[in-house]
Amino acid sequence: MEWRETEASGLKLGLKMRAVPVRDPKEIDASFAVMAREGTDALIVLGDTLTILHRQQLVSLAMKYRLTAIYAYREFAASGGLMSYGPDLTEMFRAAAVYIDKILRGAKPADLPVEQPTKFELVINLKTAKALGLTIPQSVLVRADEIIQ
Numbered sequence: 001m002e003w004r005e006t007e008a009s010g011l012k013l014g015l016k017m018r019a020v021p022v023r024d025p026k027e028i029d030a031s032f033a034v035m036a037r038e039g040t041d042a043l044i045v046l047g048d049t050l051t052i053l054h055r056q057q058l059v060s061l062a063m064k065y066r067l068t069a070i071y072a073y074r075e076f077a078a079s080g081g082l083m084s085y086g087p088d089l090t091e092m093f094r095a096a097a098v099y100i101d102k103i104l105r106g107a108k109p110a111d112l113p114v115e116q117p118t119k120f121e122l123v124i125n126l127k128t129a130k131a132l133g134l135t136i137p138q139s140v141l142v143r144a145d146e147i148i149q
Helices: 003-012 025-037 049-053 055-064 074-078 089-104 126-131
Strands: 042-045 068-071 083-087 120-125 146-148
Touching (some): 049 055, 074 120, 126 146
Parallel strands (some): 042 068, 120 146
16 A cells, blocks of 8 residues: 555544654664654554564564554564454465466566455454553454464
């Protein structure tokens, strides 16, 4: 999802949205300090190489500053993050393997259609919710693909 779409969705819900771009791992600590100074309540961490590689640091800082956070991939929730909602990476890798097979068998990459993820998963870490003093509604829990106790 593009930032503009995220911001527009938040505004419809009456939320003040602010992007805090991080382009270098050295900026992570400072970005959390800024969010704390500004009274940030919640955090959406998008999935990219930097955030995935530094997910433990991001999860730890979200806990330190007591931020309700949702992450792009289940690996974040498995690392102690509150919850994740995003494409199932295992399914995406399987789809990539099918493409590789087609290419190795002679298909031209330009002739193959572009595919979007089709399977998304919601993972909730109840241990983290408890540590943050949050109660996840049953209506959300029943929709979860995985609940980490």
